[in-house]
Amino acid sequence: MEKRVTFNERWLPYLLVAPQMVITLVFFFWPSGQMVWQSVLIEDAFGGHSKFVWFENFIALFEDPAYFDSVRVTVVFSALVAAVGLALSLLLAVMADRIIRGSSFYKMILVWPYAVAPAVAGVLWGFLFNPAVGIVSWSLKGIGIDFNYVTNANQALALIIIAAVWNQVSYNFLFFLAGLQSIPRSLIEAAAIDGAGPGRRFWDIVFPLLSPTGFFLLVVNIIYAFFGTFGVVASLTQGGPGQATNILVYKVWNDGFRGQDLGGSSAQSAVLMTVVILLTVVQFRFIERRVHY
Amino acid sequence: MSRIMLSSIAAVAVLASAQGAAAQTEIQWWHAMGGALGEAVAKMTDQFNKSQSEYKINAVYKGSYPETLTAAIAAFRAKQGPAIVQVFEVGTATMMAAKGAVYPTYQLMADEKEPFDPKGFIGPVYGYYSTTDGKLLSMPFNSSTPVFYWNKDLFKKAGLDPEKPPQTWPEVGEAAKKLVASGAKCGLTSEWQTWILLENFGAWHDLPFATKSNGFGGLDTQLVFNDAPRIKLISMLQEWTKDKRFVYGGREGKPTAMMNAGDCGMELASSGTASTLLKTLKPENVGIAMMPYDPSVRAKPQNSIIGGATLWTLQGRPKAEYKGVAKFLSYVSSPAVAAKWHQDTGYVPITYAAAKLTEESGFYKNNPGRDIAVKELTLNPPTANTKGLRLGNFIQIRDIEDSELEAVWSGQKDAKTALDEAVKRGNEQLRKFEAANK
Numbered sequence: 001m002e003k004r005v006t007f008n009e010r011w012l013p014y015l016l017v018a019p020q021m022v023i024t025l026v027f028f029f030w031p032s033g034q035m036v037w038q039s040v041l042i043e044d045a046f047g048g049h050s051k052f053v054w055f056e057n058f059i060a061l062f063e064d065p066a067y068f069d070s071v072r073v074t075v076v077f078s079a080l081v082a083a084v085g086l087a088l089s090l091l092l093a094v095m096a097d098r099i100i101r102g103s104s105f106y107k108m109i110l111v112w113p114y115a116v117a118p119a120v121a122g123v124l125w126g127f128l129f130n131p132a133v134g135i136v137s138w139s140l141k142g143i144g145i146d147f148n149y150v151t152n153a154n155q156a157l158a159l160i161i162i163a164a165v166w167n168q169v170s171y172n173f174l175f176f177l178a179g180l181q182s183i184p185r186s187l188i189e190a191a192a193i194d195g196a197g198p199g200r201r202f203w204d205i206v207f208p209l210l211s212p213t214g215f216f217l218l219v220v221n222i223i224y225a226f227f228g229t230f231g232v233v234a235s236l237t238q239g240g241p242g243q244a245t246n247i248l249v250y251k252v253w254n255d256g257f258r259g260q261d262l263g264g265s266s267a268q269s270a271v272l273m274t275v276v277i278l279l280t281v282v283q284f285r286f287i288e289r290r291v292h293y
Numbered sequence: 294m295s296r297i298m299l300s301s302i303a304a305v306a307v308l309a310s311a312q313g314a315a316a317q318t319e320i321q322w323w324h325a326m327g328g329a330l331g332e333a334v335a336k337m338t339d340q341f342n343k344s345q346s347e348y349k350i351n352a353v354y355k356g357s358y359p360e361t362l363t364a365a366i367a368a369f370r371a372k373q374g375p376a377i378v379q380v381f382e383v384g385t386a387t388m389m390a391a392k393g394a395v396y397p398t399y400q401l402m403a404d405e406k407e408p409f410d411p412k413g414f415i416g417p418v419y420g421y422y423s424t425t426d427g428k429l430l431s432m433p434f435n436s437s438t439p440v441f442y443w444n445k446d447l448f449k450k451a452g453l454d455p456e457k458p459p460q461t462w463p464e465v466g467e468a469a470k471k472l473v474a475s476g477a478k479c480g481l482t483s484e485w486q487t488w489i490l491l492e493n494f495g496a497w498h499d500l501p502f503a504t505k506s507n508g509f510g511g512l513d514t515q516l517v518f519n520d521a522p523r524i525k526l527i528s529m530l531q532e533w534t535k536d537k538r539f540v541y542g543g544r545e546g547k548p549t550a551m552m553n554a555g556d557c558g559m560e561l562a563s564s565g566t567a568s569t570l571l572k573t574l575k576p577e578n579v580g581i582a583m584m585p586y587d588p589s590v591r592a593k594p595q596n597s598i599i600g601g602a603t604l605w606t607l608q609g610r611p612k613a614e615y616k617g618v619a620k621f622l623s624y625v626s627s628p629a630v631a632a633k634w635h636q637d638t639g640y641v642p643i644t645y646a647a648a649k650l651t652e653e654s655g656f657y658k659n660n661p662g663r664d665i666a667v668k669e670l671t672l673n674p675p676t677a678n679t680k681g682l683r684l685g686n687f688i689q690i691r692d693i694e695d696s697e698l699e700a701v702w703s704g705q706k707d708a709k710t711a712l713d714e715a716v717k718r719g720n721e722q723l724r725k726f727e728a729a730n731k
Contacts (some may be wrong), residue, residue, distance in 0.1 A: 042729045045387050046394035047370045051729075060725070066718070132542070132551045150543040151703050239692075240544060241699035258359045259689045260366070260387055261725070 032273065038266035045260040057267035067268075069243045070251045077161060077247055078225035085165045085221055086214065089172030094202070096173070097180045107177070114170035118163075118231030125163040126236050149237065153244035156237050160245050163236060164229045172217050179213035180206065219283050226276055248272050317349040320610075320617050321375035324352055325361040325602065326435070329568075333637045341624050348617030350377075358384070358602065359688070369394055369607055376610045376618050379434060381602045382421060383687040386508070388605050389430060390685065390730040396606040396615070398622065399428040405619035413644045414626075417596060417670045421681030422603050425509050432622045433643040435634075436601035437565040438666045439489040441582045443468075444574060447558040451475035458582040462526070465559065465585045469538035472558035479540035480533070482548040484562040486541070487694040488600055489584075491518050494526060496679040497586055499595040503723075508683040512727040516690070516719045519712035522590040528708035531701050541702040544695050563600065564666035565639045581662025583669055596679050597669040601640060641666045685726025690719040 039057055043050035061067050096106050113121070128136045131148040140147045149156040183206060191201050230249050233239065239246035239254060246254075252272060256265025326334045331354050338352045355361040358381040365378040380388055388395055402409040411419060411429060418433045445455035451471040459465045469480025483489050495502045501517055508514040533539035540557065542548025552560040553573045561584060562570075570579050586594040604625065606618055624630055631647035634640065636656050642648040648667050651657065657664040673679075684690055697715040700706040706714075 044390055044730055045366050046391035048391055048393045064721075130550070132554050132556060150547070151541050151699065153703060153705075238544065240696060241703060242696045242705070254692070255689065257363050259686060259692075260362075261686065261689065263729075264725075 035266045035269050035273075038262050039270045040263075042263045045262070053263070057263045058271075061264065061267050061271070066243060066246075067251075070246045070248055073157070073243065073245065074226070074247045077157065077164075077229075077245075078222055080161050081164045081168070081225040081229065082218060082221040084161065085168045085172055086217060088165065089169045089217075090176050090210075090214075092169070093173050093176035093180055094206075096177060110173050111170045113166055114168075114174075116167065118167055118228060119235045120231075121163050121167045122160075122232040122235030125159060125166070125232075129159055149241075151241055153241055156241055156244050160229070160232050160236055163232045164225065167232065168221060168224055168228075172221065175213050175217055176210065179210045183209050215283070219280060222279060222283075223276060226272070317347055318613050318617050319349045319351055320377065320614050320621065322350055322352045322377040322379075322604075322621075323355045323361055323365055323375040324379040325355060325358045325381070326379070327354060327356075330435075330638055333634065337625070337630060337634065340630075341621055344624070345620070348620065350617075350621055362387075365607065369609065372609060374607045374609055376614050377604050377606055377621070379602045380431070380605050382600050382681070383684075383691060385422065385431075385603075386683050386685040386687060386726070389683070390512075390726075394608055395430070396608050397428065397430045398432050398606065399423075399430070401606050401615060401619050402622070405616050407619040407623050409623070413646055415641070415643060415645060415648070415667065415670055416675050417598055417679065417681060418641070418643050420675055421599055425506070431603040431605040432625060434602055434604050434625060435565075435638065435640040436599040436643060437563045437640050438597045438599050438670055439485070439493050439561055439584055440564050440567075440662075440665050440669065441584050442552065442560045442562055442566070442570055443580045443582070444552070444555065444558050445578050445580055446574075447472055447475075447477050447555070451477065451558065455580070458580055459559075459585055460583070462529070462585050462587045466529070466533070466538065468559065469533060473537050477558050478537065478556040479551055480538040480557070481559040481561070482540050482542045482551055482557045483560065484546050484548050484566065485600070486544070486698055487691045489561045490526065490530070490698075491523060491694060492682060493584065493597050494523060496596065496598045497584055497594045498522060498591045499676055499678050500590075501678045502682055503684060506677040507681065508685075509677075509680060512685065512723075512730060514684065514723060516684075516716045516723070519709070519716045522587060524708045524712055526587070527698070527701055527712065531704070531708055534702055534704075541699070564641060564663075565601075567663060568639045576660075579662075581665050583665055594669075594672060596672040596675055597666075598679060598681050599641070599670065639663070641670060684723065685730065686722040689722045693718045693722070 040052060040054060041050045042053050092110055096103060099106060128134050129147060129149055131137055131150055137147040147155055149159045187205055188201055191205055227249050230253065233245055233247055233250045237245040239250050252265050252268045255261045324334055334352050338350045342349050355364045361378065362380055362384050365374055368374040414433060418436050419429065422431045422433060423429045441458060443458050448455040453468055453471055459468045465481060472480045492502055495518060500520060500522060501507060503514045503516045505511050505514040530539045542551045549562055549566055549569065551557045552570060567581060604622065626644060628644060628646035628650050631643050632650040635642040635647060635651055642651060694715045697711040701708055701711045
C-alpha cells in the first residue's frame with residue numbers, strides 16, 4: 001500500500017518549506033545574483049563610479065595565464081584530496097568495522113579531527129612542518145630530507161593536501177562505517193561459506209553495496225576540495241610559493257577582498273560556480289547510473 | 294497594544310532623546326592594531342577622551358589591514374562607514390581614487406580651522422600620503438622602514454667583529470660566507486622581500502620603481518624595477534641561496550621566525566620588528582644598523598621609504614563629527630602623543646618634534662639603534678624616486694612580485710626572467726586599475 005501524506009490546508013506545505021526557501025533566497029540566490037551583476041562591471045572599491053563592460057572581466061580572466069595555473073593547481077589538488085581522502089577513510093572504516101575490542105575508542109579518535117576547523121588544522125600542520133621550528137621537518141632533516149614548504153612548490157602542495165585530507169577523513173569515515181554496518185551479515189557469511197576469501201568478499205559484495213555511500217562522499221569531497229579547503233590554504237601557504245597552492249577559491253578571495261578587484265573576482269566566482277554545478281550534474285547523471293542503491 | 298506598553302515605549306523614547314542631547318558626539322575609528330599595539334591604541338584614545346568632554350573616539354579593532362579596509366568599504370557602501378579608518382600604505386592608491394568617499398586631511402583641517410603644519414612632518418612620511426603639489430590626504434599614524442639587524446653572538450662565533458655591522462652588499466656577502474662557514478644555518482634573510490629588496494633597495498639607491506615619479510604623477514605609470522642593479526642583487530641572492538648565505542623564509546613577516554630562533558646571522562626587517570627581536574634574542578645580542586648599499590650603484594645611500602598605515606577620514610558622517618575628527622588627528626600628531634607612540638611600538642616618529650622629544654628624553658641612549666629608522670628616512674631630502682610609491686592594485690602587484698621572487702629562490706627562474714615577468718604582469722594590473730578609475 002502506498003503511504004501518502006496529504007495536506008488539507010492549501011497553505012500549510014508552503015509555510016513548511018518557506019523557512020528553507022527564505023534561507024536559500026537570502027543566502028544563495030541574492031548574493032549569487034549580485035555576483036553575476038558585479039562580474040559585468042568595472043567598479044572602484046568604494047562604489048563611487050562603476051562601468052558596464054559586458055564580458056571584459058571574463059575575457060581578461062581567460063587571457064591571464066595565472067588563472068590557468070590556478071585551474072591546474074585546483075584540478076590536481078581536488079582530485080588528490082578526494083581520492084586520497086576516500087581511499088584512506090574506506091581503509092580505516094573497514095579496519096574499524098572488524099575490530100571487536102575497544103572499537104568505540106578507535107572510532108572516537110578517528111572522528112576527532114572533524115571537530116577541528118580547517119583554519120586551525122592549517123595552523124597545526126604549519127607548526128609541525130615549519131621549516132625553522134617544526135618537529136616533523138626537523139625529524140625529516142634527520143633522515144636527510146630537507147622539507148621546506150615555504151620555498152618548495154611540491155612540498156607545499158603536498159602539505160595542504162595532507163592537512164585537507166586529515167580534516168575530512170573523519171567525515172568520510174563516519175559515512176563509510178555506517179554504510180559497512182548496514183550491509184547484511186548474511187550476505188558476507190553466505191559468500192564465506194561458498195569459499196570467497198576476504199579480498200573477494202570485499203570487492204564483490206561490500207564494495208558494490210557501499211557504492212551509494214561512496215558516490216555521495218565523492219560529490220561532497222569534491223565540493224569540499226573546491227570550497228571547504230580555503231581555511232587550510234589561507235592559514236598555511238597563502239597560495240605560495242609562487243602560484244603553487246593558489247587554488248581557485250583562494251584566488252577569488254584574494255583578488256576580491258585583498259585586492260579590491262570586485263569585477264574580476266566576481267567573474268572568477270561565476271566561473272567557479274558554473275564548474276561546480278556542471279560537475280555535480282555530471283556526477284549525478286553519469287556516475288550515479290553505475291551505482292547500486 | 295496595552296496602555297502600559299504604549300506608555301513604556303514613550304518613556305523609553307523620552308529617555309533616549311534626553312540621553313542623546315547630553316551625550317558626547319561619538320566618533321568611530323576602525324583600526325588594525327591587535328595585541329600590544331591595540332593596547333597602545335586604547336591608551337591613546339582613552340587619554341584623548343579624558344582630555345575633553347565634547348567628543349568620544351570609539352576605537353574598534355577590525356582585524357588585519359586588508360580586513361579593516363574591506364570592512365570599511367562594505368560599511369561605506371551600506372552608508373554605515375566609520376569616520377576614521379586606518380589603511381595600510383599599499384591601499385593608498387585605492388583610497389585616493391575613491392573620490393567622494395574620502396575627506397582629504399588638508400581639507401578637513403582647513404574646513405574645521407584646526408592648526409596644521411605640513412612642514413613639521415618627516416619628509417618621506419608626509420610625501421607618501423600627499424598629492425604631487427604637497428597636500429596631505431591622510432594623517433600619518435604608524436610608519437616603519439626597513440633596517441638591518443645582526444646577531445652578535447653568531448658574529449662572534451664566525452670571527453666577525455660583533456660591534457661592526459657590514460655597510461655594503463659586498464661586505465654582507467663576506468659576513469654571510471663566514472657565518473655559514475662557522476656553522477650558522479643561514480647567513481642573511483629578509484622580511485617583506487618586495488618592500489625591502491625591490492622597493493626600498495630602489496629608493497636607497499635613488500632608482501625609480503615606476504615611471505611618473507613612482508606613480509605620483511598619474512595613473513598611466515609603468516613599472517621599471519627590472520633594472521640592472523636589482524637584477525644583479527636578486528641573482529646574487531639566488532647564488533647565495535645555494536649555500537645558505539641567503540635563506541628565504543616566506544612572505545611578509547614570516548622570515549623573522551628564523552632570526553628569532555637564532556638561525557640567521559643577519560636580517561633585513563621592518564624597524565617595527567625590533568621589539569620582538571630584542572625580546573627573544575636579548576637586547577645585548579642584537580645590533581640595529583642602516584640597510585647595506587651597493588657602492589657600484591651609488592656612492593652613498595639616498596633615503597629609505599616607509600611602510601605602515603595612516604588614518605583616512607571617510608565622507609558620509611554627520612557634520613558635527615568632523616570637528617572631533619580634526620581635533621583627534623591633531624592630537625595624534627602632537628609631539629608628546631606621537632613620541633609616546635613611537636617609543637611604545639617601534640614605529641617611527643611621524644614629526645620632527647616627536648623625534649626631538651624622544652631624543653631629549655634619553656630614549657635612544659637607553660635603546661641603541663632605535664633611531665636608525667628615522668636616520669634612514671631623513672638621510673637626504675627625498676627625490677622623485679624616494680618619496681614613496683603610489684600604485685593601483687598594489688596588493689596584487691606585490692603578490693605577483695612575491696610569486697616571481699619565489700620562483701627565483703626555488704631555482705625555477707633566473708633573476709632577469711622573473712623580474713621582467715613581474716614587471717609585465719604588474720603593468721597589466723596597473724592598466725586594469727587605470728581603466729576602473731578613469
